[in-house]
Amino acid sequence: xxxxxVERDGAPRGTVTRADHRSEVVPLTARDGTLxxxxxxxxxxxxxxxxxxxxxxxxxxxxxxxxxxxxxxxDVLLEDGWDVWLLNWRASIDLxxxxxxxxxxxxxxHPAAVEHILAATGADTMKAVVHCQGSTSFTMAAVAGxxxxxxxxxxxxxxxxxxxxxxxxxxxxxxxxxxEPFTPHLNPAWGYRSDGVFxxxxxxxxxxxxxxxxxxxxxxxxxxxxxxxxxxxxxxxxDAATHDWISGEFADVPMSFFRQMGRSVDAGHLxxxxxxxxxxxxxxxxxxxxxxxxxxxxxxDNRCFxxxxxxRTHAWFAAQRPGKGxxxxxxxxxxxxxxxxGRRAWRDTYPIILEELHR
Numbered sequence: 001x002x003x004x005x006v007e008r009d010g011a012p013r014g015t016v017t018r019a020d021h022r023s024e025v026v027p028l029t030a031r032d033g034t035l036x037x038x039x040x041x042x043x044x045x046x047x048x049x050x051x052x053x054x055x056x057x058x059x060x061x062x063x064x065x066x067x068x069x070x071x072x073x074x075d076v077l078l079e080d081g082w083d084v085w086l087l088n089w090r091a092s093i094d095l096x097x098x099x100x101x102x103x104x105x106x107x108x109x110h111p112a113a114v115e116h117i118l119a120a121t122g123a124d125t126m127k128a129v130v131h132c133q134g135s136t137s138f139t140m141a142a143v144a145g146x147x148x149x150x151x152x153x154x155x156x157x158x159x160x161x162x163x164x165x166x167x168x169x170x171x172x173x174x175x176x177x178x179x180e181p182f183t184p185h186l187n188p189a190w191g192y193r194s195d196g197v198f199x200x201x202x203x204x205x206x207x208x209x210x211x212x213x214x215x216x217x218x219x220x221x222x223x224x225x226x227x228x229x230x231x232x233x234x235x236x237x238x239d240a241a242t243h244d245w246i247s248g249e250f251a252d253v254p255m256s257f258f259r260q261m262g263r264s265v266d267a268g269h270l271x272x273x274x275x276x277x278x279x280x281x282x283x284x285x286x287x288x289x290x291x292x293x294x295x296x297x298x299x300x301d302n303r304c305f306x307x308x309x310x311x312r313t314h315a316w317f318a319a320q321r322p323g324k325g326x327x328x329x330x331x332x333x334x335x336x337x338x339x340x341x342g343r344r345a346w347r348d349t350y351p352i353i354l355e356e357l358h359r
Contacts (some may be wrong), residue, residue, distance in 0.1 A: 009070075009239060009343040016043045016075045018066065028087075028116055030108040032204035036095065038113060039086040040120075043078030051083040051121045052357065053113060056158075057132030057337075059224075059253035061094045062086035064131070067341035068241040068266070073129075076350045082357070091133060097185065101260050101273035105137035118149055127152040127357055131340065132305070135159050135259070139313075140270055142176065144279050145289030154356050156297040157336055158305035160284060161269050162261060165227035165303055167286050172262040176314055180255045186224050188250035191216035194219035217247040226336070228303030233338035252277045268329045287320040294326045295356035297349070299334035327356065 023043040030036050038053075039062050054073075056064040065086060066074050077084050089099045089109040117126055128150050130138040139159040141147050164172070179186070183196045190199040191206070202223075203216065208221035212229040222231035235243070260273040274278045280286070296314045298307035307330050314328040329352055331339060339349050 012327045016078045017070070018075070020044045021066075021074070021078075023052055026120075027118070028112060030090065032104070032108040034090055034098070034108060034184060035183075036090065036092075036109060036113070037088045037208070038116065039088065041074055041078065041084045043075075043085060045078075045081075047083035049081040049083070050123045051085055051088055051117050051126040052077060053117055053126060053128045055087045055089060055110070055128065055130040055134030055138055056092065057134050058091045058257055059093060059250055061092045061249065063094075064249065064337070065340060068245050069239070069297050069341060069343065069346075071346040071350075072147070072339055072352055073345070073353065076346065076354065080354055080357075083123075085113075085117050087134070087214040089113070089134065089137070091253075091257075093249075097252040097254070097311060099184065099254040099256040101256055102137040102140055102270065103135060103274055103276050103279050105133075105194075106140035106144065107215045107276045107278045110138050110141040114147045114149055125149050125151045127154075129154045129156075129353060129357075131156045132138065132158060132280070132336070139294075140272075140279065140283065142290040142292055143283055143288040146278060148290050149227070149291075150255065152295070152357060153292050153314075154295045154297065154353050155310070156339055157299070157302060158309040159294075160298065160315045160316060161309050162265050163306045163308040163312065165306060166264055167227035168304075169265060171227075172258055174261060176255065180259075183255070185252040185254045186258075187252050188217050188220035188224055189252075191220040192247065213243070215243060215247060217250060218243065221250055224250075226304035228335075231303040232336040233342070234301060234324050234333070234335055235344035237334065237338040238345070240342040242343070264294040284316060288317065293324060293359065295359075296326070296328045297352070298328070298330050299336055299339055300330050300332045301335045304336040325359070327359075 024040045026038040028036040028038050088094050089105050134285050135155040190203050206219050207224045263269045269284045296310040298310035317326045
């Protein structure tokens, strides 16, 4: 490979870059009437593989998968021939803020997105790459039998069994209930814009307790989501452009989410927040109602959801349906979100995702 063929951090210049993306924002109505959207991304060539949907986590958006890197996961998927759809589900900061729960997304958002993509592409089946609360809610939908057309799911960070660090357990059990009377949400964007006295108090607290870098949003993210300095990535894995970019990629997370996650952590597995008849009373009481093969990814250094989260879920799937071929990858040197926007993710994590989509 010549010098001219190499981008920063050694990433090879692929045949597709962000400049080649042809993006269309497609309105989508969830099954309860909530307005969502899909971002349909095409490259310079027509796809020759089937559709794949990418679902982000809480308080971010579909752009999570298109950071300012020379080579993103979307680029790699387009080069590999996939028809790429990015879902902005109800947790997206590109939508109007609202209270939401994981089962709302499982029952209303993901089935509607799958139905739309299949109708638009004419495909009979599709695949999904899902992250964090996009993963928990999508896994909930799959286990409940609500997305039977999805035959492969690549899940990052957490799915059915959330396991969090000790300090995170204290925050979600004691600090979150104490905060809720003062605000309906937490917002890492308070790092650069105020929303009343309480937001200023939180920002000041984070500034005093998280000295790990000069990006206050990066520090606010760690306070909101985990236990670490930082919690969702390693600074050594982020280049300067991406570290700056994250300042605009995090916003409102409703306290309704923290209530549900706290109950799920205490139970040792996901529990529904509402009485949705579509969701089993106990999600882990019987075998999953899906034929999809799952691949579980876990950053070994994740301080948001410990890698034990995915280890436990993989073990549960393996016990429920031995021989299905569900896989587990614990990724050394990676945490929570740097799996997707680490400077060397093109070399370390993207090939694993592609391999699992091909299986």
